[in-house]
Amino acid sequence: MANTHHNLIILGGGPAGLTAGLYAARARMDHLLIEKGAEGGQILLTDWIDNYPGFPDGISGFELAEKILAQAKRFDLNSMFANVTSIELSETVKRLELDNGDSLSCDCLIICTGARPRPLGVPGEKELTGKGVSYCATCDAPFYRNMHVAVVGGGNTAIQEAAHLTKFADKVTVIHRRDELRATKILQEKAFANPKIDFIWNTTVTEIIGTDGVEKLQLLNRDQTTSELSVDGIFVLIGVLPNNDMLPLDVLKADEGGFIPTDQETRTVVPGVMAAGDIRSKEVRQVINAAGEGATAVLAAEQYLTNLS
Numbered sequence: 001m002a003n004t005h006h007n008l009i010i011l012g013g014g015p016a017g018l019t020a021g022l023y024a025a026r027a028r029m030d031h032l033l034i035e036k037g038a039e040g041g042q043i044l045l046t047d048w049i050d051n052y053p054g055f056p057d058g059i060s061g062f063e064l065a066e067k068i069l070a071q072a073k074r075f076d077l078n079s080m081f082a083n084v085t086s087i088e089l090s091e092t093v094k095r096l097e098l099d100n101g102d103s104l105s106c107d108c109l110i111i112c113t114g115a116r117p118r119p120l121g122v123p124g125e126k127e128l129t130g131k132g133v134s135y136c137a138t139c140d141a142p143f144y145r146n147m148h149v150a151v152v153g154g155g156n157t158a159i160q161e162a163a164h165l166t167k168f169a170d171k172v173t174v175i176h177r178r179d180e181l182r183a184t185k186i187l188q189e190k191a192f193a194n195p196k197i198d199f200i201w202n203t204t205v206t207e208i209i210g211t212d213g214v215e216k217l218q219l220l221n222r223d224q225t226t227s228e229l230s231v232d233g234i235f236v237l238i239g240v241l242p243n244n245d246m247l248p249l250d251v252l253k254a255d256e257g258g259f260i261p262t263d264q265e266t267r268t269v270v271p272g273v274m275a276a277g278d279i280r281s282k283e284v285r286q287v288i289n290a291a292g293e294g295a296t297a298v299l300a301a302e303q304y305l306t307n308l309s
């Protein structure tokens with residue numbers, strides 16, 4: 001695979017990348033999808049997806065990823081696992097450097113590198129990650145059977161995963177920095193009705209304390225009062241950061257959060273470079289949007305390649 005050229009390279013194998021792969025493979029384009037870890041991206045961290053159309057009973061994130069991948073493979077998706085360390089976009093031909101020293105090139109690039117959980121950035125967090133500090137309820141909830149855990153955050157992820165945690169934990173305390181949740185009403189209603197979930201409002205976590213595991217949290221209320229909360233674990237679910245280490249952010253004119261702006265057709269400011277899914281600068285980050293943007297990006301790529309030839 002070293003030093004090969006393709007008309008189209010898709011970088012990332014989450015819902016946006018896999019859908020782009022499906023569209024490119026089905027359109028018989030000369031394509032390559034590059035994924036760093038397992039195909040599926042962030043949905044692999046999602047226990048249950050209730051709002052992806054076509055699955056009336058919902059579907060697990062893992063199964064949805066498997067299904068999109070199988071669908072793309074039916075059309076001979078060309079994919080490889082590799083770690084792209086840098087991208088050069090100054091010429092018409094785009095170049096990607098891999099961590100093994102190989103390089104790849106393409107006429108058109110679709111960036112679908114997604115996002116990752118945002119850390120709290122407080123003392124104790126790094127030291128206790130994997131020892132009671134978690135960013136993935138789907139992965140770690142079963143470790144907390146009959147225990148008391150905290151969830152930090154008030155968005156869809158925090159509230160949905162708090163509900164998931166109640167299948168295992170005895171008590172789930174949601175700690176939110178404001179006095180109202182950002183999560184959609186239907187998730188809020190379910191959480192408020194769940195006897196295992198309680199809320200601490202207007203409060204932030206300032207320190208995570210423990211020796212071999214999480215023992216307690218230091219809390220700071222908006223009124224400047226401090227308190228401690230004894231818990232067996234803490235799930236930090238406070239939004240996402242872009243996976244953009246390998247991207248030339250100045251060339252792509254990334255926004256202040258490091259996400260990549262595009263037009264409606266997913267075209268970035270660089271001709272022949274599209275961005276789709278959670279790496280795009282946007283308000284709404286849903287699986288269905290990511291998939292839709294992956295499809296749009298391939299149609300934009302086809303148009304670009306036609307004009308190029």
Ligand code: NAP
Nearest residue numbers: 153154155156157158177178182237238239240284285286
């Ligand atoms: P989000 O919507 O950005 O929510 C992040 C939450 O964390 C907010 O409540 C925010 O508080 C809080 N927060 C941010 N930084 C914080 C900090 N430093 N300390 C304490 N709290 C902090 O992120 P998300 O819930 O991960 O969702 C990401 C995207 O995926 C969203 O677009 C969401 O709609 C989507 N999603 C959808 C579903 C679904 O449809 N079922 C499920 C999961 C995720 P404030 O509210 O005060 O800003």
